[in-house]
Amino acid sequence: MSHPDLNLLVVLDVLLAEGSVAGAARRLRLSPSAMSRALARLRETTGDPLLVRAGRGLVPSPRALELREQVHCIVQDAVAALRPATAPDLARLERTFTLRTSDGFVETFGPELIRRVGVEAPGVRLRFMPKLDKDSTLLRDGTVDLETGVVSSTMGPEVRTQALLRDRFVGVVRAGHPLGEGEVTPARYAQGKHVLVARRALAQGPVEEALATAGLQRDVAAVVGGFSAALALARASNLIASVPERHTAGLRTGMLCFPLPVPVPVPEITVSLLWHPRLDADAAHRWLRGCVRDACAEPAALLAHRPPALPEQAS
Known part of the structure; x- marks a missing residue:
């Protein structure tokens, strides 16, 4: 079965509104002969004359009168569907x-992100899912709307990214730790017991490379998969954790932090926002991305969690 030419819906909508081949031709910027041919195709497709001559003008057939409102609504809905997305009505937006x-x-x-979303769009719910790997499958299949992290070579090439913040690594110990007294030298730092954050056991990272330039090596007592676990162990023991400063500000409350005492500066990391391109133009998604960017740039949110620094080691 052949499918009708849907472009004829626009022609029919204008013909029924104008009641004139010449008027419809002017409105659609077609020649009268082209419009006459389009009317002929419409008559063939619908099996109805649609517009019938009455004196010097045309009048709609009963079938045309039935179709007029329906066709107009279809055309208007199609125009709205193809129009670029406008700003969402945040007050009425309900979405997770x-x-x-x-x-x-x-x-x-x-906290700042939830506060911002709650003020602007109280019907929006945020569901936070732990990030256990860098696989982009969940972005591709729609399970995850947004992701944060350091862009890696394993990320799918289609994933969109935008930098959120740059972060430096700092050393963190519990309150009352021996490193809290006196200068934290590279030797004292390396000789302490460390908790290493690595997805692969005993993986060599930038801290090891920086210490190696001075012939030093960390004494690793434990290896964990994330910064949260590393800080939890450091808080309850004499272990030393080395973590991104801004990214872990909320987890380090009450702990002591110091710049890494390494001969060569450890490179900063860039934490990025990641999403799938199918959501790139989604108005509500674009709004949420803006909220995340603003939350990450909010100084008050960071200062509220900034821990005290060790003596003579301002962080």
């Missing part, structure tokens, strides 16, 4: 967004 992030991100930036 799933964000895959680390625990540190939720604790540090989550």
